[in-house]
Amino acid sequence: MIRLGLRMAVAGGRAAVARLAIIGAAVAIGVGLVLAALAGTTAVQRQNAHYGWLNSAHAEAATGPSAADPAWWAFREDYFRGRSIARIDVAVTGPHAPVPPGLSALPGPGEYAVSPALAELLRTTPPDQLSERFPGRRTAVLGRDALASPDLLIAVVGRTPADVAGLRDATQLTRFVSVSPEHCLRCYVGTGINGMALILAVVVAALLFPLLIFIGVATRLSAARREQRLAAMRLVGATPRQVATLATIESMIAATAGTLLGFGLFLLLRPVLAHVPFTGLRFFLDDLELTWPAALLMLFGVPIGAALSARLALRRVRMSPLGVMRRVTPKPPRAWRLLPLIAGLAELTWFVGRKPYTTNGQTAAYLSGILVVMIGVVVAGPWVTMTGSRLLARLARRPAGVIAGRRLADDPRAGFRSISGLALALFVGSVATGVITSYVAERGDSAATPIIHNLMTVTSWSGHGQQPLDQASVPPSLTAVPGVRAVVLIRDNPQIDKNDPNSWPGLISCADLTRIPGSGHCSPGAAAAQVFPNLVPPYGGSVRGGSDPQWPPAPEVPLDRQAVIGVAVDTDGSPAALETSRTLLENAFPQVDGAASEGDIRDDSTRLLRQMQRLADIVIIASLVIAGCSLAVSITGGLNERKRPFAVLRLAGLRLSDLRGVVLLESAVPLLAVSAVAVAAGFVSAALFLKSQLGYELRPPGAGYYAVTGTGLLVSLALIASTMPLLRRLTGPASVRND
Amino acid sequence: MSAALRASGVELSFGATPALRGADLTIATGEIVAVMGPSGSGKSTLLHCLAGILVPDAGQILVDGQRIDTLSETRRSELRRDRFGFVFQFGQLVPELTAAENVALPLLLGGVRRKPALQQAREWFDRLGLEGLHGRRSGELSGGQAQRVALARALVGGPQVLFADEPTGALDSITGEQVMELLVSLARDRGTTVVLVTHEARVAAYADREVIVRDGRVTSFDTQEAAA
Incomplete structure (x- = not known):
C-alpha cells in the first residue's frame, strides 16, 4: 500500500507532480516563514540577554561570579545624533576586580573601551563632536559577549575611583549581572518579562497563527480531489485503513518535501532577517538561530500534522465511498458567534472609570479584555463572512455577484479560514497603532516647540x-x-x-x-x-x-x-x-548626567513604544502578505477543484470576465468585510483602554498606518488577481471531460 | 436457481427524505437484472445498498444467504473488493494511475504483488480491444475506452456480482452498445450476476429481467413478458 501511495504521489503524471510541487512550495514558504518567526523570537530573547551586564549597578541583582576587589561603576545614557550611547565610567580598586563580558580587563584611568559600532562612529566623526567626550585613549573594542547588537553603542571609560565615586548613582560592585533582564526584576536596561511576554504574544498571535493557517491551507490543497480519488478507490474495495494509509502517504510526501525546502528557505532568509530591526537594532546572525525543540517540532510536526489533517478530512470518505458525492451544505454560522466579541468589548467598557489600582490588576483587566476581543474577531469571522456574502447575493445584479455570494454563504467558514490570520494581524496592529499614536500625541502636545530638539541642556x-x-x-x-x-x-x-x-x-x-x-x-x-x-x-x-x-x-x-x-x-x-x-x-x-535635549529624553521614554509600533508594522505587513499567499494558494486549489463546474458555466455562456468576478468576489468579500470588523474592533479596544488606563481620547492614526494597511490589502488583492490567468486555462472546454 | 442477492424490506432515508420504502428484490445467480425507474425513484440507492456501499435503515441485504448490512465497514470493503465489480457512469478511474494500474487496482488492494497484478490486468486489454492503451492515464482515454478500462477493472478479480450504474450514460449510442455487448457477453461467459441501473430501454434490453423502482419500492416484471 505504501508503494502504491508513493507511486500515486510522485509518479502520477504531470498533474500529480504539479500538485506535489505547488503544495511543496507553499508548505516551504510557510515553514520558512515560521522558522524565521521562531528564530526571530529566539533572537529577541538572546539579544535581550546580552543587555544583562549593563544592569550591574544593582548589586542585589548581580548573579555572576564574585571578585575580590570591587570596581566602581556608574552607568549613564549619552546620545549622539538621535542614537543612544551606554556610557559606563569604571574604576578598579585592585588587581582582582570583576571583568565584564567582552573584555579581558576593565580599562584603567585614561583608557576606554568601545563597541565596534561606536569605534566606527569615532573613526568617522569629528573629534569635537564625539571622541573628546571620552578621556584618554582607546585600548580595547568590546567583544561579542558584551553586545546585544552590532549597532549597539557602548563606551566603558576608565577613571580613578575618586572620579567615579563622585558621579551620580556610582556604586561599587564585585560581580556582574549574568541573567537576562527578562529574569531580573530590578534591571532597567533591556526588556522585562512583561515586555517580552507582550512581544511573544504579538508574534504568536499575529505571525505564527496566520503562518500555521497558511501551512494548513497549503497541505489541504487539492484535498477535495484526493478525497474524490480515494472515494473511487473505496468503491472498488479499498478498506478505510488502506485509504487512510494512502492519504497519509500522499500528504506526508508533499509536507515533508515542503518542510525540508522550508528549512533551506530559512537558511537563505536568515542573513536578510538579521538586518530587519525588529527591536530597533539589527541582530547578530548567531542569535538568529532555531532552538532544537522548535526545529524538531517543525521538522516532524508539519508532516505529522498534514497526515493527521488528511486522515481527519477523510472521515467523509470513510463513512461512505460515495462521501464526496453526498457532501451536504454545512450549517450556517449562528449569531452567537458575536458573543465573545461583545463580551470582550463589554469587559473593556466596564473598566472605564473603574481602573484597577495595581499594575497586576491593570494587566489582568486590559490584556484579558483585549485577548477576548481578539478571540471574538476570529470566532465572529465566519458569521461576518456569511452576512457579507448574503448581502452581496441580495444586492448583486450581475451573475458573478450572485454566484460568489451564494457559494460563500454555503461555506463561509472556508471563506474566512484563509484570511483569519489577516484579521488577527489587523486587530493587533490597530490596537497597537491606536494606543501608540494617541499616547505619543498626548505626550507631545504640552510643548511642541523647536527647542525640544534645538536646546542642549545639562542640569544638576x-x-x-x-x-x-x-x-x-x-x-x-x-x-x-x-x-x-x-x-x-x-x-x-x-x-x-x-x-x-x-x-x-x-x-x-x-x-x-x-x-x-x-x-x-x-x-x-x-x-x-x-x-x-x-x-x-x-x-x-x-x-x-x-x-x-x-x-x-x-x-x-x-x-x-x-x-x-x-x-x-x-x-x-x-x-x-x-x-x-x-x-x-x-x-x-x-x-x-550627560547633556541632552528634551527630544533625546523623549525618544528614550518612547523607545519601547516605537519598538512596539515597529513590531506592529512588521507584523501587519508580514501577515498581510501571508494572508495574501494563503488566499492565492486556496484560490488556486479551489479553482483546480472546481474547474469542471466552472468550465460547464463557461460552456453555458458565462463570460470569462464574470467568472473572474466570481473568484475575485469570493476572496475579496471576506477579506474586506473581516478586515473592517477587525480594524474597528482594534480601534474600539484601543479607545476603551486609553480612556480607562490613561484618560486619553483615541487619536486618528498617522499616514503610516494607512500606508501599511492599504499597501498590505492591495498586495493581498494583487495576489488574488495573480491567480486570474489560471482561470482561462483551467476552465477551458477540455475540463468538462471526466477523468 | 439459487439467489445471489436478496433485498428484503429495505428502507433508507437521506435526512427527512425517504429514498427506499421497503424495497424487495431477489436476483438469481448468473442473472442479469436491469433496474429502471424515473429520476429520484431510488434505483441507484438500491444498487448502493445491494453492493454494501450504503447501509439501509431497515430491512436486510443478503449475498449468497449471508447478511451484509450488519457487516463492519472494513468487511463490506473487502466484500466489494473480492466478490463485487463496479462500472459507473464516470469518475471511477484514478487519474494518477495508468490504465493498467487502474485495472490492477482491486488486485493490488487485495495484496497481489505489483508485477503479477499488472500482468493479469494487461490480459484484459486485448480481450476488451484496448491494445496498446495500458500505459495511458484516464485523461488520455476516450469515454468509451475509459468505460472499457472500468469494465476490465470490474472483472479482473472474477467477481460474483457486477454492479453497473448507468454504464453508458456518458457515451454515444454506438460506443454504449459496444460496451454493453462486452459487459453482457463477459458476464454470461463467466456466469457473473449483473445488476444494471439504467433509464434507457435499449440498455435494459440486454437484461434477462427488468425491475422498476418507483417511490422507493420495487415492481418486478419479466423482459420477455414485457416484450410480448
Whole structure:
C-alpha cells in the first residue's frame, strides 16, 4: 500500500507532480516563514540577554561570579545624533576586580573601551563632536559577549575611583549581572518579562497563527480531489485503513518535501532577517538561530500534522465511498458567534472609570479584555463572512455577484479560514497603532516647540539629589561653536513650594528667556520666571500655552546669587552644533548626567513604544502578505477543484470576465468585510483602554498606518488577481471531460 | 436457481427524505437484472445498498444467504473488493494511475504483488480491444475506452456480482452498445450476476429481467413478458 501511495504521489503524471510541487512550495514558504518567526523570537530573547551586564549597578541583582576587589561603576545614557550611547565610567580598586563580558580587563584611568559600532562612529566623526567626550585613549573594542547588537553603542571609560565615586548613582560592585533582564526584576536596561511576554504574544498571535493557517491551507490543497480519488478507490474495495494509509502517504510526501525546502528557505532568509530591526537594532546572525525543540517540532510536526489533517478530512470518505458525492451544505454560522466579541468589548467598557489600582490588576483587566476581543474577531469571522456574502447575493445584479455570494454563504467558514490570520494581524496592529499614536500625541502636545530638539541642556539640581553646577566651569568656547545662538544659565529656586503645582525648581531672567525662541515667556510685569531646569514644561504640569508657555513669576530673590542648576545652549538644530555643545558640556560637568535635549529624553521614554509600533508594522505587513499567499494558494486549489463546474458555466455562456468576478468576489468579500470588523474592533479596544488606563481620547492614526494597511490589502488583492490567468486555462472546454 | 442477492424490506432515508420504502428484490445467480425507474425513484440507492456501499435503515441485504448490512465497514470493503465489480457512469478511474494500474487496482488492494497484478490486468486489454492503451492515464482515454478500462477493472478479480450504474450514460449510442455487448457477453461467459441501473430501454434490453423502482419500492416484471 505504501508503494502504491508513493507511486500515486510522485509518479502520477504531470498533474500529480504539479500538485506535489505547488503544495511543496507553499508548505516551504510557510515553514520558512515560521522558522524565521521562531528564530526571530529566539533572537529577541538572546539579544535581550546580552543587555544583562549593563544592569550591574544593582548589586542585589548581580548573579555572576564574585571578585575580590570591587570596581566602581556608574552607568549613564549619552546620545549622539538621535542614537543612544551606554556610557559606563569604571574604576578598579585592585588587581582582582570583576571583568565584564567582552573584555579581558576593565580599562584603567585614561583608557576606554568601545563597541565596534561606536569605534566606527569615532573613526568617522569629528573629534569635537564625539571622541573628546571620552578621556584618554582607546585600548580595547568590546567583544561579542558584551553586545546585544552590532549597532549597539557602548563606551566603558576608565577613571580613578575618586572620579567615579563622585558621579551620580556610582556604586561599587564585585560581580556582574549574568541573567537576562527578562529574569531580573530590578534591571532597567533591556526588556522585562512583561515586555517580552507582550512581544511573544504579538508574534504568536499575529505571525505564527496566520503562518500555521497558511501551512494548513497549503497541505489541504487539492484535498477535495484526493478525497474524490480515494472515494473511487473505496468503491472498488479499498478498506478505510488502506485509504487512510494512502492519504497519509500522499500528504506526508508533499509536507515533508515542503518542510525540508522550508528549512533551506530559512537558511537563505536568515542573513536578510538579521538586518530587519525588529527591536530597533539589527541582530547578530548567531542569535538568529532555531532552538532544537522548535526545529524538531517543525521538522516532524508539519508532516505529522498534514497526515493527521488528511486522515481527519477523510472521515467523509470513510463513512461512505460515495462521501464526496453526498457532501451536504454545512450549517450556517449562528449569531452567537458575536458573543465573545461583545463580551470582550463589554469587559473593556466596564473598566472605564473603574481602573484597577495595581499594575497586576491593570494587566489582568486590559490584556484579558483585549485577548477576548481578539478571540471574538476570529470566532465572529465566519458569521461576518456569511452576512457579507448574503448581502452581496441580495444586492448583486450581475451573475458573478450572485454566484460568489451564494457559494460563500454555503461555506463561509472556508471563506474566512484563509484570511483569519489577516484579521488577527489587523486587530493587533490597530490596537497597537491606536494606543501608540494617541499616547505619543498626548505626550507631545504640552510643548511642541523647536527647542525640544534645538536646546542642549545639562542640569544638576537638588530635586535629583545632586550638587549645583560650578558656573566657572561653563566653557567660554560654547558661544563660539558654529550654530550656537545663545548660552543661558538656569538658577536654583530657593523658595520652591513642592505643594504648589505652579512652582518650579529653576529661575531664569526674562531677558535670558527671550534669547531662546520657543522657551516661553514671563508673566506680565515679571523680571524673572520660575522654570523647569531644561526650559520645557513637564507632562501634565500646570504650565500651559503650547509652543509659547507662560512661566510663573520668580520669587523676589537676587537671581545672580543663586546657584546654577542648569546650562542651556540654544542651537540652530544642526547635528554638528548639538553634538559639539554636548561634548563641551559633558567634559565641563563630568560629574552630572550627560547633556541632552528634551527630544533625546523623549525618544528614550518612547523607545519601547516605537519598538512596539515597529513590531506592529512588521507584523501587519508580514501577515498581510501571508494572508495574501494563503488566499492565492486556496484560490488556486479551489479553482483546480472546481474547474469542471466552472468550465460547464463557461460552456453555458458565462463570460470569462464574470467568472473572474466570481473568484475575485469570493476572496475579496471576506477579506474586506473581516478586515473592517477587525480594524474597528482594534480601534474600539484601543479607545476603551486609553480612556480607562490613561484618560486619553483615541487619536486618528498617522499616514503610516494607512500606508501599511492599504499597501498590505492591495498586495493581498494583487495576489488574488495573480491567480486570474489560471482561470482561462483551467476552465477551458477540455475540463468538462471526466477523468 | 439459487439467489445471489436478496433485498428484503429495505428502507433508507437521506435526512427527512425517504429514498427506499421497503424495497424487495431477489436476483438469481448468473442473472442479469436491469433496474429502471424515473429520476429520484431510488434505483441507484438500491444498487448502493445491494453492493454494501450504503447501509439501509431497515430491512436486510443478503449475498449468497449471508447478511451484509450488519457487516463492519472494513468487511463490506473487502466484500466489494473480492466478490463485487463496479462500472459507473464516470469518475471511477484514478487519474494518477495508468490504465493498467487502474485495472490492477482491486488486485493490488487485495495484496497481489505489483508485477503479477499488472500482468493479469494487461490480459484484459486485448480481450476488451484496448491494445496498446495500458500505459495511458484516464485523461488520455476516450469515454468509451475509459468505460472499457472500468469494465476490465470490474472483472479482473472474477467477481460474483457486477454492479453497473448507468454504464453508458456518458457515451454515444454506438460506443454504449459496444460496451454493453462486452459487459453482457463477459458476464454470461463467466456466469457473473449483473445488476444494471439504467433509464434507457435499449440498455435494459440486454437484461434477462427488468425491475422498476418507483417511490422507493420495487415492481418486478419479466423482459420477455414485457416484450410480448
